[in-house]
Amino acid sequence: MTSTQLILLLGPGGVGKTTCSASLACALATQNKKVLVLTVDPAKRLAQALGFSQLESSLQTVTHHQIKGSLQATWLNHNNPLEQLVTRHISNPTNLKKLMNHRFFKIVEHQLGGLNDYLSIESIINYYQMGVYDYIVVDTPPYQQALDFFNSPQELIKFFDQSILNQFTQPTTTDDSSNHFLKKRLQQVTSFGKEKLTNTFKNLIGKEFFLELSEFLKAMQPLHSQFITQSHLINKLLSSASFFFVSTPENHSLDMSLELFKKTHLQFQKGSKSFIINKCYQSSSPLQNLSKHSKLIELINESITKQNTILHSLSQINEIKSVTQLSRRYEKNLKLESLLQIGQTIKTHGFKS
């Protein structure tokens, strides 16, 4: 195993996860460390701050005189994820062609959530196994999706598990005879055995559907063992990762971050967990003595009070290693210097090594 440290940032959408990820990566790279930042959000504003015209899915190197180590950035992006997956893992060209022409292929590609996530997980594992980085900082998809993100191999295993379908594709042994009286049928139904149940379900959905699905899944089989290996690996990596939960000082976003925190803590107890409260007001006391008591001031005062309550209640939770408070920024054009400054704050508060 390498000594790469995995750092993950989680939180609802729009709280500044991507900016915080990039900032922390910048700050870590100032101290002679090799850092890689993986982002799901290709925001132009951020790309420009890092010195690129846009973020690409290949590795891009960030240069700045304060960066003593090295910093690379990449955008986790996958067009046609299913196509990428099957071409990577299915070597027989005839099978591959048959699979990609299957009626289900396009439908599944669009409907089966988690394919993109899964490919991102594969990338994370690959970069980790390269062993050249001291830190890999991962920006995750917003909220609920982040929960699905790490479970994506598991979910895919479930979907591509052929054995479940076998029960539906085997020929029906007994057919319902339609000559019974209704009363007898009622008795039948309420005392249905396992086989009858699956048969009825099969009839309801349509036998052809199951045959088609089974054919499709059989062709996808080589992926199944791959999913199992990767699922095992990512869980191992995550159990020693550090987690940062990003939120704004609003009840709505804090609720979501706290839920993410609880779920992550249940699954990965060992890793350190910290909070970043972004977009805070610097003032901690409500404004007074304003002759013109406008509604806007009242709204701002409410926000300040809320912010205080939130910061206080977070500090009461033992499992949280640290809480970093970041102030609201009003700059239109984000600069690398700002990122370094934000990152330094996160590093000193939440990243004592």
Added chain:
Amino acid sequence: MNKIHFITGKGGVGKTFHSLALSQHLATQEPHENILIIEVQNTQHCLKQLKVDLKPTGNTITTLNNNLHYCYLDFNKCFQEYLSLMLSLGQNQKLLGKLTSTIRNEFAQKIIKNKAINSFIHACPGLKPTSLLGKIYFEYTLNKWKHIIVDCPATGHFKQLISSTMAMKELFPIGPIHRQAKAIENVLRNDSEISIISLAEELPLKEAHELKQELKEKFSLNSEIKINKHEHSSLSLDNSTELPLDLKNEILKKNNQRSLLEAFINNHSLTKLQCFPHLTMKEINGFKNSLDRHWKFSS
């Protein structure tokens, strides 16, 4: 004509508040009609915001006051109900079509408890959103509710809710599931109103507009963007020199939002958007009042 109102938008823009305000407004306006609020997620945000001490179970309809009713969706129950409905419509009519609904329910319950079927249900793409939407559609077909207000999940999951029903239509080219999906599509297109709630800020506006376009292009569905927490008046900074810098910036930002919104309307050649005011806690506390206020200001 009965109507379904879908309320969606980016996280934290006020979807639930808007759903509640709209339902309250409709319930007051049409006191002799029944109104139902459906919360798609099982988080019960509606009840939390209303601060009522009710603990209903999923898929059970609770009366909030007079003609206003509430229900949150529970996926397993939705699927069971959906299945039970399918059983009555299904190809297996010879046997199952004649069963009473109680027995169909019991049977559906048994099917769900079967391990193999359960794995299939959870893995099959699109089945979950479809049965959630199926339940909403079912309530609609009862012809009991003049308005159904659906407090939907945020943009991404809302898209999934819509697109999976469309996919079910392709996945099952014939049969009861196909017919059901088609009927749902019909209601979405003809008897529904989709509202995308946004704030007058760059990112939520962009997301709202993208959703509006996608709904139009992919599914030929019309939707409307509505702006929440909007300030009609701007605050002059002249008298507030003693303000800290970040609060000054905050006020500037709020003042800017109006010009941002106007630019957005112009850039996307939209007609004027419906705007709702930013309410203070004091205003929200008299909840019923604030809901009326939410609507009064907008018109």
